Amino acid sequence: MYDDSTKAWVYERKLMAPPTQNSSAYEPKIYNGKLYAWVGKNIVCHNLETGEQIWRKPFPQDFLFSGFIIEDDKIIANNEDTFTYGIHPENGAILWKTESAGTSGRISYLNGIAYFVGGSTGKLHAIDTETGQHVWKLGASSLGEPAGNSFKTNAVYVFPAKNGNPAKVIALSHLYAYSFEAYQ
Known part of the structure; x- marks a missing residue:
């Protein structure tokens, strides 16, 4: 240094x-x-x-595709071992571990929720950063797209509430752009 x-x-x-x-x-x-x-x-x-x-x-695998973020005094890291981890930044202790998707896109964060698309599942994941519990796990086919369609791993964006409009999560599939009201 x-x-x-x-x-x-x-x-x-x-x-x-x-x-x-x-x-x-x-x-x-x-x-x-x-x-x-x-x-x-x-x-x-x-x-x-x-x-x-x-x-x-x-960890069992690396973090090559997802990386990690630090929010809410936690490291949120999505590992290639198919789990997302909440890690205490002061001592490295695992606070929670939840099954996710392994290879995934980068993690976005908004209001206590980590959002990402699982590359292996193609689903939009939303995980409560306090508890590690999934609050969403949406597939594009559950929204009326043809079976096998998925969300793109490099295309999840979050926008805080502004001017009376609710917070938004934008996710792209291979056919459409979706705008969801953020979980919180």
């Missing part, structure tokens, strides 16, 4: 996780003075000022 105000290196290198094949650090996020990233099949937390590792949590 380089301190631009003093023009000096605070630390030069710190190991994030044991080296493995394809163990590059992805999507680093800074939250409450700590750096979080997924490295291979691990989520890691480092002290931003010293570079020292605070914790490292191994």
